[in-house]
Amino acid sequence: MTEPDDNIKAAAGVLNYGPFRLTPPLIEAALSGYSDAPMRRLAKRFGCPMALCEVFLDRFVMEVTKRSKARFYLAVKPEDHPCGAQLMGSEPEEFRAAALRLLQCGFDLIDLNFACPVKKVLGRARGGSLMADPRRALEIVQTVREALPDSVPLSVKLRKGFDETPGSEEDFFTLLDGLLSRGVAGITLHGRTVQQGYQGKSDWDFIRNVKRYLIEDKKRPDFFVIGSGDLFTADDCVKRYRETSVDGLALARGVIGNPWLFPQAAAALAGEPIPPSPDLEEQKEVILRHWSESEALYGAKRTTMMMRKFLIRYAALHPKGEEVKRAFVSFRGREGMENVLQRFYK
Ligand SMILES: Cc1cc2nc3c(=O)[nH]c(=O)nc-3n(C[C@H](O)[C@H](O)[C@H](O)COP(=O)(O)O)c2cc1C
Structure with a gap:
């Protein structure tokens, strides 16, 4: 979207x-x-x-x-x-x-x-x-x-x-x-x-x-x-x-x-129909984009710290919100984040 x-x-x-x-x-x-x-x-x-x-x-x-x-x-x-x-x-x-x-x-x-x-x-x-x-x-x-x-x-x-x-x-x-x-x-x-x-x-x-x-x-x-x-x-x-x-x-x-x-x-x-909540594919795409923007600004090291609070909030849109949130609380680095996406956002 x-x-x-x-x-x-x-x-x-x-x-x-x-x-x-x-x-x-x-x-x-x-x-x-x-x-x-x-x-x-x-x-x-x-x-x-x-x-x-x-x-x-x-x-x-x-x-x-x-x-x-x-x-x-x-x-x-x-x-x-x-x-x-x-x-x-x-x-x-x-x-x-x-x-x-x-x-x-x-x-x-x-x-x-x-x-x-x-x-x-x-x-x-x-x-x-x-x-x-x-x-x-x-x-x-x-x-x-x-x-x-x-x-x-x-x-x-x-x-x-x-x-x-x-x-x-x-x-x-x-x-x-x-x-x-x-x-x-x-x-x-x-x-x-x-x-x-x-x-x-x-x-x-x-x-x-x-x-x-x-x-x-x-x-x-x-x-x-x-x-x-x-x-x-x-x-x-x-x-x-x-x-x-x-x-x-x-x-x-x-x-x-x-x-x-x-x-x-x-x-x-505008009085138009409200677009539906995003599907998992779209959520994943936006999370990745947000991460990349963050990484470009803060560098790889700081990005985990800067992004964790956002990822926990993104998890609220996921049907298994609590489980995804727990995974986002404990991952490390881009690879760790991508593993969570791989597991939950297929
Ligand atoms: C984590 C957090 C940080 C905030 N930081 C600011 C800020 O820097 N400047 C500001 O004017 N308001 C700040 N606010 C207030 C928000 O801009 C907003 O007025 C308030 O959260 C009410 O809106 P909401 O109930 O829709 O969140 C902050 C609110 C939160 C929750």
Whole structure:
């Protein structure tokens, strides 16, 4: 299975991400530890019009040199465009310098992470802690926006609040109003609080209310809202897209080891029949391709470590999922991986 055809794409809708017309209106979310270049390229091949890198710490971006081992994180190839980079930090000036460096590397848009719930991140006043500090968050936004050329969209990843208190909701709308007046292109909104992490369900009523608030505001009709949370099937995607009037959807855990969700969601959004799950031959072909992309980037030695977490997720599509998963937990090297394919994916 490859890209959905142009008719399906057009009928699925368009997400205007600044100057980029993304159709179908789907993006691959930033996923730390997963959304590396091989995963993003695979998403593209399956019709996802734009994929975000895993989040980068601003200081990390400034420290990577052309010769360091981490340089592949910042490598953008011609076929990757449009390609988004996401930044995390706490100091406006450090954000600014890192955003400019990312542009030099070839990224097309910058997304700021005010959503990460990891304790260590919060302890350093980064990520989700900025949901509770709108003044600081807006200072960062303004500094980065002023530094970027007008043609480069700046977006922000938010959660519904820091916690469930009314004060937190007030902070959310203070932040949102500030983004509207500072030239931000739009937001990706995950309907959980920072405190929730990944517990409970994403609150799509909240996402719908935010979209409604923006429609009533009418000041910035170009400002997009991309909804995020619990999008695991094509039906989830259609339901959330239609019920909330969001401009787009961010697919996250649902596409780890399952890039087929992109064409399935595209078809469903277009009102077309949802393509069936891939057969074993097709799963095998995609796994091999993913492995080869990884190997080309990281070298043979590191690929087992980089691919194991994906293979375990690919196993979920196999009728003998648990058995295949166990085999993927313990193999070593390309030969070991091919033995598992030989055994289970005939
Ligand atoms: C392993 C993992 C890593 C993530 N990394 C990032 C990240 O780097 N930046 C970000 O904005 N969100 C990150 N997220 C959040 C996702 O982008 C998404 O908003 C969240 O998982 C909700 O969507 P889902 O329920 O469909 O997975 C991560 C989530 C997971 C599970």
